[in-house]
Amino acid sequence: MVFEISCRKFLKDLANFLFLGSVCLSPVLAKNSRMQNNLNNMADGNLSAHREDIELYLNFFTDLNKFYSFYDGKNDNQTGYFVPANIELIYTQWSGNRSDIQILLGTVSPTLDSFSEAAFWKNSASYNTASDLFSAAERNVNEFTTMFRNISSQVPGAQVSFGPGDQFAMKSLNSLEDKIQRMTDAGRTNPVQWVSDALRGTIIVNTPTQMAQVVSLLNKNFPGKIIFSNKFNEAPYKTGYVGVHGGILYQNADDSILAEMQVHFSNVMDGGMDCPKEYAHGMYEKTRALAGQPDAASVVARGNAAQMIVYLFAMNRIAKGIIPQPDPTTAPLFLNNDESLSVAHDSQYVYRYDSSMLTRSAPINGTQGFFAPLTTLEVFNLTTNAWTPITDPEIQLVYENMLEESGDTISENTANQIIQALILTRGTNSCEGASGFFECNWYWFLGGGLVATAAGVAIFQWKSRISLSDGFQRI
Numbered sequence: 001m002v003f004e005i006s007c008r009k010f011l012k013d014l015a016n017f018l019f020l021g022s023v024c025l026s027p028v029l030a031k032n033s034r035m036q037n038n039l040n041n042m043a044d045g046n047l048s049a050h051r052e053d054i055e056l057y058l059n060f061f062t063d064l065n066k067f068y069s070f071y072d073g074k075n076d077n078q079t080g081y082f083v084p085a086n087i088e089l090i091y092t093q094w095s096g097n098r099s100d101i102q103i104l105l106g107t108v109s110p111t112l113d114s115f116s117e118a119a120f121w122k123n124s125a126s127y128n129t130a131s132d133l134f135s136a137a138e139r140n141v142n143e144f145t146t147m148f149r150n151i152s153s154q155v156p157g158a159q160v161s162f163g164p165g166d167q168f169a170m171k172s173l174n175s176l177e178d179k180i181q182r183m184t185d186a187g188r189t190n191p192v193q194w195v196s197d198a199l200r201g202t203i204i205v206n207t208p209t210q211m212a213q214v215v216s217l218l219n220k221n222f223p224g225k226i227i228f229s230n231k232f233n234e235a236p237y238k239t240g241y242v243g244v245h246g247g248i249l250y251q252n253a254d255d256s257i258l259a260e261m262q263v264h265f266s267n268v269m270d271g272g273m274d275c276p277k278e279y280a281h282g283m284y285e286k287t288r289a290l291a292g293q294p295d296a297a298s299v300v301a302r303g304n305a306a307q308m309i310v311y312l313f314a315m316n317r318i319a320k321g322i323i324p325q326p327d328p329t330t331a332p333l334f335l336n337n338d339e340s341l342s343v344a345h346d347s348q349y350v351y352r353y354d355s356s357m358l359t360r361s362a363p364i365n366g367t368q369g370f371f372a373p374l375t376t377l378e379v380f381n382l383t384t385n386a387w388t389p390i391t392d393p394e395i396q397l398v399y400e401n402m403l404e405e406s407g408d409t410i411s412e413n414t415a416n417q418i419i420q421a422l423i424l425t426r427g428t429n430s431c432e433g434a435s436g437f438f439e440c441n442w443y444w445f446l447g448g449g450l451v452a453t454a455a456g457v458a459i460f461q462w463k464s465r466i467s468l469s470d471g472f473q474r475i
Helices: 007-017 034-044 060-068 087-105 116-120 130-153 173-185 208-221 276-290 296-320 393-406 412-426 456-462
Strands: 073-075 082-084 159-161 199-205 226-230 244-252 255-265 350-354 357-361 378-381 386-389 408-410 442-445 449-453 472-474
Touching: 060 276, 060 296, 082 087, 082 296, 087 208, 087 296, 116 412, 130 159, 130 173, 130 199, 130 208, 130 244, 130 255, 199 208, 208 226, 208 244, 208 255, 226 408, 276 296, 276 393, 296 393, 350 393, 350 412, 357 393, 357 412, 408 412
Parallel strands: 199 255
Antiparallel strands: 073 082, 159 199, 226 244, 244 255, 350 357, 350 408, 357 378, 378 386, 442 449, 442 472
16 A cells, blocks of 8 residues: 655644644655654653553554554555655654653763773573573572563663563573583684573563663662663664663672663653564564565665654654653763763774674765665684674675674774774684684685685575585684
């Protein structure tokens, strides 16, 4: 179905549904706009409505389709999703929303840039197998969930989600085994120590003020044992993904477990499957499945655009105060305008990192970067001490998704510190003792040339789980 409306109809319907800025007249979100006023009211606690519980998306697809109707575009035949015709407009509005929310959210710290030692946090050395890690998670899951329920209860209107019956509070044994096997196949040493989400959960809030309060409480409960990735303030993801992720070194008695706690707005993720975050992830899966086709660049670009407008839909709801905050409380003390705590971006590259990879890519300049795969994506290779390009669109998508879900945007200086630390601890120019941070193997397809370096996870997970016996030779 093609969604088309006239400018006149748009302006008439606009008052009934939502404020987008004057789409037909200007893509710029003015500072004196209704959206900005609503955000200011949210920060000041001036919204008249009051609701303690988070409202699930009872009419998610109906509301999303209404939102689509304000934009030219069509349902894409290949992906099956609505793709806006004017991605520049979507990106401009998305950027304006993200920036305004970040202003209210304030500084989120510490980050990997300000506390680079966190790059070397590990699970306990005594965990040698997936079963060891699973048993440790089992020993700690009840206290873990109780602690985070207590944290969320201190912010009126917030709630914590571990899935139905808390079934996703810990990774299943099968999932751990699969992840560790992929890391082993990729040549990583001591992979059990680097699994970063054996325990995990999500705290859901309604407003930027509530999100800031949650971050403050997380810092108070895990002093020196948590770092944040603020995706409202980092270099943008092509999909439009937003959120705040906390990486935690969870310690209890003799156990040390790497855990993850994401903080999301209820308009982005409400704990159910019918919400922007889950819907957009389905788009990623569909896009990845199509990325091997000859028109991969176009498929990826359309997939990115389809996801970004969904996140724009979510942030417009936040800006309008559709789910208003409870009675306001004093802003946390950590909020300030200290620019030094913001993520620094090198002018030439954007560096991203998680416990299994360090990448760099060209920054997105306007919308130009949305219309092609990540042709500049590079991964640091410890064998050669050099950055190596990854050009396969399917592998690029896997990397981008992994970094989006669990990675941190860091400065060039922090990237260099991590590299130097790994080189010093490695001791030799081989991959022995490489700490498992980077893929150290080159794989050569006997029938078709070099396939990838530093892409073991992507290769083994998405390329039919190939192995050396399938015609690949390690060199």
